[in-house]
Amino acid sequence: MKLSVDLQKRLSANFALDVKFSIPAGVTILFGASGSGKTTLLRCVAGLLRPDSGQIKIGDQILFDSDTRVDVPVRERKIGFLFQNLALFPHLSVAKNIEYGLDGCERTPAQQLTENILESFRISALRNHKPNEISGGERQRVALARALVTDPRVLMLDEPLSALDYPTQSQIIEDLRAWNAARDIPILYVTHSQREVFALGERVISLENGKILSQGTPQDVLEAPTHESLAQLAGFENFFDATVVSISNDSGTMLCRLNGATTEVEVPLSRVEVGSKIRIAIRAGDIIIAGEFPRALSARNIVPARIISLRREGTMVIAEIDAGRSFEVHLTPGACESLGLKPEQQVWLVIKTHSWRLVAARMVSVRQR
Amino acid sequence: MDWSAILLSLKLSSVVCGFLLLIGTPIAYWVTFSRWRWKFLVESVVALPIVLPPTVLGFYVLVGIGSQSPIGRAWAAWSGHGLAFTFEGLVIASFLYSLPFAVQPMTVAFSQVEHQLIEASSVLGASRLRTFIRIILPLSRNGVITATVLSFAHTMGEFGVVLMVGGNIPGVTRTVSIAIYDQVQSLDYAAANRTAWLLLLFSFAVLSVVYGLNRKSLAVWPLQR
Structure with a gap:
């Protein structure tokens, strides 16, 4: 049936x-x-x-x-x-x-x-x-x-x-x-x-x-x-408009700059050209905060940033972090404590390339009919 | 005490009330659920007796059922006597006069039944009639009781229409309100007072029932989600 x-x-x-x-x-x-x-x-x-x-x-x-x-x-x-x-x-x-x-x-x-x-x-x-x-x-x-x-x-x-x-x-x-x-x-x-x-x-x-x-x-x-x-x-908290800076076909990645900032991040390759305007998203739980500059790491994006605010919500700490653009990052209260995080502190955001998602702009819908 | 007048009034009210429930319920259902654009015209006609002087209504009913009218002639051919100044004529006039008091409380009650319950009933395979009998009517119980009580009491107390259509024939068309009028006319104030007291107590009891019920229905309503 x-x-x-x-x-x-x-x-x-x-x-x-x-x-x-x-x-x-x-x-x-x-x-x-x-x-x-x-x-x-x-x-x-x-x-x-x-x-x-x-x-x-x-x-x-x-x-x-x-x-x-x-x-x-x-x-x-x-x-x-x-x-x-x-x-x-x-x-x-x-x-x-x-x-x-x-x-x-x-x-x-x-x-x-x-x-x-x-x-x-x-x-x-x-x-x-x-x-x-x-x-x-x-x-x-x-x-x-x-x-x-x-x-x-x-x-x-x-x-x-x-x-x-x-x-x-x-x-x-x-x-x-x-x-x-x-x-x-x-x-x-x-x-x-x-x-x-x-x-x-x-x-x-x-x-x-x-x-x-x-x-x-x-x-x-x-x-x-x-x-x-x-x-x-589906629970993606962070959205950014970005511009493609360079494309690496060999590694299947591309570099893009967040609009309104100098921050550049590596994201998975997609069918776009250098200079294309794209929109990328990442879950707040997929971002790692490092208290000092991390070395010998597989993650390709290590972005210097500054903590703006921290607030506790249930069993989670929600951090607002300025890395050229404002990021929302979720971490456990324990992690927050052991790193001794507090507002105004200098940190690094660590993001794996493949945690980034490319999302189409809202109105461009690919109809499946 | 003019017991024959009181008995006649009770009989008239019961018969009229029965017809009102029988015919007023489908009218109320239609008024509640119809989407016809000219529905308001029907609503206005049903509500007319509220604003019309009883003499006007009585006059037209008298003309309408008189021996010259088609209805009067058809009735005379069937039953052997005319409608005017008979109990049957009184029933017709009282039915029209009390119609809004039966239809309006039921319309209000029907429209307060949560629409989703009616939809749920039809999704479960119930016909409109079954939905009405098993869902709408039980959930409108207080509205139906209000309609019954109000139309009964309203018929009990009417005067102008009865006088126009029924006249004043003891045991046939002389209802309790006419009896009081008669007693006053013949300066028998004591008798008028006794009858009037009875009617006053009756009306008070009826209204207490109606308002008591409606207060309860409002208190119960929000629990029904």
Whole structure:
């Protein structure tokens, strides 16, 4: 079973969704900042929102086709949908919530199915409770069970775990995996949490401003982000505009100067020319601070710098450092202490060439259509 | 105490209230969920009795159901007697007169049901009717009770419309408010006072129920996320 989507939907003068993709069975993550069109996309597929044009298919069955004027009503689409706020029916018990979608079933099998799913999601004890009498994680399980018990052909989850703590998240993710091992249906999972992407996703589709930015494995999309917006979501703190100074084809590197500074850094080679304007990014955790000039080191970038400020945030120290341009560097409190770092101190930033990422400017999007 | 008038009023109110729930509920549903651009015209018509003098409404109902009108003639052909100055005529007039008091509380209640719950219901395969019966109606319980109580009480206390359409026939169209008017006309202030007291207590009890319920519904509402 495969979900194929090709749809266009204009929501306002400056926002339109325009996507084309198809996903096989298994979990596909829909990744993107808020306002990128993730929820709109899910609503169109579920039939809660009518696309302006396009076609939506599950396997060979057409759910929507603007050319032939097919528009299967929501209630006949057999799509599981987990809403961001869960939308549990407040006046019905947990068991009644779950049974709600089994209206077409005979009474006894419906109760049996409900019992089974209560069991497998470990919520049997809550059967007679109302949704406002149980915890957030339990509510999430109930909502998931309610969507799954109807045996949907496609499952869509709109940031289902964003409000939960990490252990609860992992448990629910495991439950979902176990469930889908037997069913093997396409699951479209919206999130903007990297952790969920790596924990769940076999594929990632990243969305920006209503368009697909890139798609592939989580590693492809998040570890080597080719777009600044994605890089920001994937946790890159430092971005610099730079100009290519020289290119070394032999070593596969190039030297570039940070705009507005004399600082030069070595970055991985890319298909640009000397003089090209590029944009480079680096994670704050990938930069090493040295208290004195380091020798005999493989890292190619050793940049003299000065500490501007240090602030503790949880188990991490965030340093703001001036190396021609301002860098954000993350280090542990222990490292900070043993180096005796303090503001105004002279230090060196050590950066491996391949820690740098080249990112395309925000608006230059390479559409994969 | 004019017990026949009180009984008649109770009977009239019950019958009218039944019809209002039966017909007012679909109207309220339509008013809440329709996206028709001229919807406001229907809303205005439903709300007219709030601002219209009862005599005006009564006059047009009287003309509308009179022996000259198509409705009056059809009714006469079917039942053998006219509508004007009968209990049935009174039911029609009271129904129209109390319609906004049934439709408006239900419209408010229906529109306060979280939209996502309605969407969740249809994603789970429920038809509109099933969604209405299993989700919207139970979550609008207080609104429906308010509508019932208000339309019952409003019918109980009406005067002008009844006088115009029903006249003053003891046991047929002489309701409790007309009885009070009669008692005052015949200078029997003591009897008028007793009847009026009864109506006053009744109205107070009804309003207490309505406001008590609505206060509770507001306190409960934010818990429902």
